Amino acid sequence: MAEKKHAAYICSGCGLGERLDIAALEAVAKKEGKMQIVRTHPFLCSEEGVAMIRADIDNEGVTHAAICACSRRAKTDAFNFPTTAIARGNLREGVIWVRPDTEEARETTQEMAEDYVRMACAEVKAMTQPAGNPNTGTNKTLLVVGGGISGMTAALEASKAGYKVVLVEKTGQLGGWAARLHRRVPTREPFKSPEDTGVADLVAQIEADPNIKVYLNATIAKTAGAPGRFKVDIAVESGPTVTADIGAIVQATGFSLYDANKLPHLGYGKSPHVVDQAGLEALAKAANGGVIKRADGKEVKSVVFVQCAGQRDASGEHLPYCSGYCCNTSIKQAIYLKDANPDVDTVVLFTDLRTPGNGEDFYRAAQNRGVIFSKGVVSEVVPSGDGLTVKFHDLILDDKNAQIVADLVVLATGVVPNSGVNIEALTAPQVEGQEAQVSEASQLGEVKPVSILNLTYRQGPDIPQLKWGFTDSHFICFPYETRRTAIYTAGPVRRPMDIAQAIEDATGAAMKAIQAMENAGLGRAAHPRSGDLSFPTARLEGCTQCKRCTVECPFGAIDEDEKRFPLFNESRCRRCGTCMGACPVRVISFENYSINTVGAQIKAVNIPDEFENKPRILILACENDAYPALDMAALNRNCYSAYVRAIPVRCLGSVNTIWITDALNSGFDGVMLMGCKHGEEYQCHFVKGSELGRYRMSKVYDTLKGMNLEPERVLDLEVAITDLHTLPKKIDEYTAKIMEIGLSPFKGF
Amino acid sequence: MSNANQAMAARYKNNFLKEIEEQAEMGEWVKMCMQCGVCSGSCPTHFHPGWEHPPQEIFMMIRAGKREEVLTSPSMWMCTSCYNCYVRCPRKLPITHIMHGIAEYAYRLGLAPKMQPTLHLSQTFWRNCTKTGRVNEVRLTQSLYFKDGFMAGIKKGLEMKDVALGLIKAKRLNILEALGFGHKCKDQQGIQKMLAKARELEAKRKNRQVTA
Numbered sequence: 001m002a003e004k005k006h007a008a009y010i011c012s013g014c015g016l017g018e019r020l021d022i023a024a025l026e027a028v029a030k031k032e033g034k035m036q037i038v039r040t041h042p043f044l045c046s047e048e049g050v051a052m053i054r055a056d057i058d059n060e061g062v063t064h065a066a067i068c069a070c071s072r073r074a075k076t077d078a079f080n081f082p083t084t085a086i087a088r089g090n091l092r093e094g095v096i097w098v099r100p101d102t103e104e105a106r107e108t109t110q111e112m113a114e115d116y117v118r119m120a121c122a123e124v125k126a127m128t129q130p131a132g133n134p135n136t137g138t139n140k141t142l143l144v145v146g147g148g149i150s151g152m153t154a155a156l157e158a159s160k161a162g163y164k165v166v167l168v169e170k171t172g173q174l175g176g177w178a179a180r181l182h183r184r185v186p187t188r189e190p191f192k193s194p195e196d197t198g199v200a201d202l203v204a205q206i207e208a209d210p211n212i213k214v215y216l217n218a219t220i221a222k223t224a225g226a227p228g229r230f231k232v233d234i235a236v237e238s239g240p241t242v243t244a245d246i247g248a249i250v251q252a253t254g255f256s257l258y259d260a261n262k263l264p265h266l267g268y269g270k271s272p273h274v275v276d277q278a279g280l281e282a283l284a285k286a287a288n289g290g291v292i293k294r295a296d297g298k299e300v301k302s303v304v305f306v307q308c309a310g311q312r313d314a315s316g317e318h319l320p321y322c323s324g325y326c327c328n329t330s331i332k333q334a335i336y337l338k339d340a341n342p343d344v345d346t347v348v349l350f351t352d353l354r355t356p357g358n359g360e361d362f363y364r365a366a367q368n369r370g371v372i373f374s375k376g377v378v379s380e381v382v383p384s385g386d387g388l389t390v391k392f393h394d395l396i397l398d399d400k401n402a403q404i405v406a407d408l409v410v411l412a413t414g415v416v417p418n419s420g421v422n423i424e425a426l427t428a429p430q431v432e433g434q435e436a437q438v439s440e441a442s443q444l445g446e447v448k449p450v451s452i453l454n455l456t457y458r459q460g461p462d463i464p465q466l467k468w469g470f471t472d473s474h475f476i477c478f479p480y481e482t483r484r485t486a487i488y489t490a491g492p493v494r495r496p497m498d499i500a501q502a503i504e505d506a507t508g509a510a511m512k513a514i515q516a517m518e519n520a521g522l523g524r525a526a527h528p529r530s531g532d533l534s535f536p537t538a539r540l541e542g543c544t545q546c547k548r549c550t551v552e553c554p555f556g557a558i559d560e561d562e563k564r565f566p567l568f569n570e571s572r573c574r575r576c577g578t579c580m581g582a583c584p585v586r587v588i589s590f591e592n593y594s595i596n597t598v599g600a601q602i603k604a605v606n607i608p609d610e611f612e613n614k615p616r617i618l619i620l621a622c623e624n625d626a627y628p629a630l631d632m633a634a635l636n637r638n639c640y641s642a643y644v645r646a647i648p649v650r651c652l653g654s655v656n657t658i659w660i661t662d663a664l665n666s667g668f669d670g671v672m673l674m675g676c677k678h679g680e681e682y683q684c685h686f687v688k689g690s691e692l693g694r695y696r697m698s699k700v701y702d703t704l705k706g707m708n709l710e711p712e713r714v715l716d717l718e719v720a721i722t723d724l725h726t727l728p729k730k731i732d733e734y735t736a737k738i739m740e741i742g743l744s745p746f747k748g749f
Numbered sequence: 750m751s752n753a754n755q756a757m758a759a760r761y762k763n764n765f766l767k768e769i770e771e772q773a774e775m776g777e778w779v780k781m782c783m784q785c786g787v788c789s790g791s792c793p794t795h796f797h798p799g800w801e802h803p804p805q806e807i808f809m810m811i812r813a814g815k816r817e818e819v820l821t822s823p824s825m826w827m828c829t830s831c832y833n834c835y836v837r838c839p840r841k842l843p844i845t846h847i848m849h850g851i852a853e854y855a856y857r858l859g860l861a862p863k864m865q866p867t868l869h870l871s872q873t874f875w876r877n878c879t880k881t882g883r884v885n886e887v888r889l890t891q892s893l894y895f896k897d898g899f900m901a902g903i904k905k906g907l908e909m910k911d912v913a914l915g916l917i918k919a920k921r922l923n924i925l926e927a928l929g930f931g932h933k934c935k936d937q938q939g940i941q942k943m944l945a946k947a948r949e950l951e952a953k954r955k956n957r958q959v960t961a
Binding site for chain 1: 766780781783806809810812833
């Protein structure tokens with residue numbers, strides 16, 4: 001870009017003109033903000049107002065514009081000038097809507113507004129409009145790992161949307177678990193009888209689809225590159241390794257059954273007539289609708305289904321979680337037996353019968369067929385005579401010595417995700433408190449030692465796991481996202497689920513993968529800053545090779561080159577800025593978000609001298625939750641102190657400690673950090689960002705000590721988007737606290 | 750054991766659920782219970798020390814094959830037919846009717862507890878009202894008062910004396926009913942025929958011998 005030209009636009013609409021001295025704001029922008037052009041408009045977001053800005057860009061050559069009107073989250077369509085760097089001074093939600101309209105408040109409200117104008121001018125001068133990531137790859141082929149229901153669905157959905165697909169399956173045939181089932185739980189009205197699995201149909205569709213290339217008996221030997229330009233080596237059992245150019249990946253590697261050999265008290269291994277659910281499916285498949293026979297060929301006359309065998313276990317010995325499908329499966333299997341011979345005694349022993357979806361109708365259908373459901377906890381299954389005795393505690397009759405004799409016992413054992421290597425167990429824990437999680441996961445001992453994707457990423461060969469070996473995902477906000485850009489997990493590898501849910505899940509993941517490939521090709525970010533053109537760059541001559549950025553990046557976007565400098569893979573990056581926050585020598589920045597863009601805003605705030613008794617408190621608020629919460633508080637006219645100045649940050653993880661020391665040095669009396677909840681129930685859009693940020697900030701108290709300041713001067717606050725009513729109170733409480741401990745001694749230097 | 754009881758026990762062997770399904774009125778609903786316990790929590794008599802087993806438990810005992818315990822239990826007889834459970838059951842089980850069905854079956858097999866107050870009342874009331882087609886209130890009251898012996902009956906009668914006198918004054922009670930006078934149906938033979946026909950139809954529907 002040629003010469004820089006800065007302009008400020010001040011809106012006097014939405015009551016700003018009545019509440020604020022607009023002429024004074026203009027003067028601030030001109031004199032202190034050093035804006036070459038300053039204009040006021042009574043309705044800036046109107047067609048006319050936007051045309052005014054557009055005309056300046058076209059005719060006056062404005063390259064940087066500070067728009068002082070409403071929040072940056074409002075009117076984004078109107079103030080969209082793709083070639084111009086834009087900063088927003090938040091005068092509406094940030095000032096007049098959170099201040100009472102009284103004569104006493106007028107002075108402090110005006111000071112607040114003037115500061116926001118100064119900050120917008122300072123920010124825009126430090127910014128450059130990003131042009132987009134140059135290292136793009138435009139490959140649009142989807143790799144699907146796993147040929148079960150989830151994988152086949154993802155492949156077909158992507159193909160139907162017009163994308164090429166490479167499907168890699170470890171075994172010699174497609175179908176996965178579903179192919180081993182006799183029938184599946186019903187999906188249609190009236191939900192009364194098991195229905196065909198539909199696997200044969202899916203396999204036929206895959207085979208007939210010219211867009212889908214299937215590799216059977218194949219695994220992923222290596223995955224290198226980045227979204228839009230992955231190079232994947234596919235090792236085929238008999239034959240040479242194939243290298244494919246891939247745009248995005250869907251990992252649908254499913255689950256394994258929890259090993260029933262770990263349940264000797266339930267008779268598994270002691271008697272051939274104790275089977276797991278897969279065992280019964282095999283017997284049913286062999287019978288193919290006829291009477292079901294045991295391994296020894298005897299016709300089954302009585303069956304006991306033991307629910308929650310080795311799952312939902314509070315003792316820590318077995319799986320602590322529910323597998324979500326077993327109740328429906330046992331109902332289905334009992335119906336196999338009842339339909340083949342209504343005189344077979346079928347008893348399901350459960351503690352809580354959970355039938356998601358339309359399973360409640362299915363449950364009723366089984367009861368109608370005479371399947372008996374008893375509430376009880378099984379203590380032991382022992383071989384007796386030709387059959388088995390199931391000893392259980394009947395929870396309704398409180399009979400601790402209840403027992404049933406049966407020909408066959410079926411154990412509902414639970415699922416263990418096939419999620420590859422637990423990379424956090426491989427590397428030393430990065431964050432305190434994480435140690436416990438890691439050891440818990442490795443104790444379960446279910447983590448397969450074999451890597452699935454074999455990523456060449458610095459942070460490990462597989463997708464990070466969240467809990468119990470299931471891959472990363474946020475159940476409510478962004479279920480398909482992993483911490484590896486353009487690699488999505490789908491199906492039971494992500495959380496326990498049944499076929500119907502897996503199909504929905506795989507469809508969603510395929511859509512996300514397509515979106516990611518397209519975004520990568522255009523040099524844009526994926527979720528949550530979808531469409532963002534900025535990307536991190538490092539001034540390597542200043543780099544000390546401390547590796548903090550490469551270790552901390554939640555998305556594994558940064559590798560190390562041969563000289564051990566950080567090597568950014570922009571397409572993998574989600575633009576959270578955690579690397580920037582981590583960098584102790586501050587060499588990492590984005591064109592429109594850097595140490596400088598925030599630092600300049602901090603320095604631009606006018607600090608009144610100590611005799612005025614007006615504290616200044618800096619708020620660094622996460623743009624995903626805390627800043628919207630502040631905006632919504634404003635929308636509800638929940639007032640708060642006029643002494644705070646809020647700056648949105650991309651994530652708490654992007655907060656560099658220099659901002660805090662700078663703020664305190666320049667006379668700020670306190671700093672409030674507002675970030676999302678972290679840990680197991682995290683809310684952070686960048687998964688680990690707020691956690692890493694918080695850990696970093698915990699070290700800031702040493703700095704405070706060095707500056708001889710009270711630790712209360714920095715407050716770390718967990719804020720959710722729903723905190724619009726409590727947040728203003730917390731701000732006021734903190735302001736009162738700062739008044740109580742007194743103003744900062746660093747004023748006026 | 751009565752003959753009927755022995756016959757049924759032999760016929761169904763260990764399958765008590767099937768026995769209840771086929772023999773007790775509304776018994777086919779027992780298998781549909783999902784053990785949520787709303788019925789037990791809703792039962793007004795459950796707050797008094799009346800029930801040995803609330804409905805949820807009775808259903809579970811049937812499924813567990815506890816034949817003697819269920820059929821000799823006084824629990825079903827405690828039902829006041831308030832229909833709270835019936836209305837609240839999420840599975841829409843006609844619990845009140847099932848309770849009566851099981852109670853009636855137990856009575857039929859001769860297993861119902863002797864002199865159980867509700868059972869006694871039912872029997873007395875039925876015999877009394879089917880005789881003439883109208884209830885003889887004086888005799889009905891008498892037989893209930895003297896259920897537990899002569900002295901207890903006198904005591905109860907004196908207790909209720911003022912109520913009785915009030916009713917007589919208001920012409921709500923005809924003291925001559927004690928001697929066999931009072932209101933009766935016009936066609937008493939017709940009533941008896943009607944009841945006999947009803948029994949016959951019922952027996953035919955259930956494929957059973959006609960019982961008195």
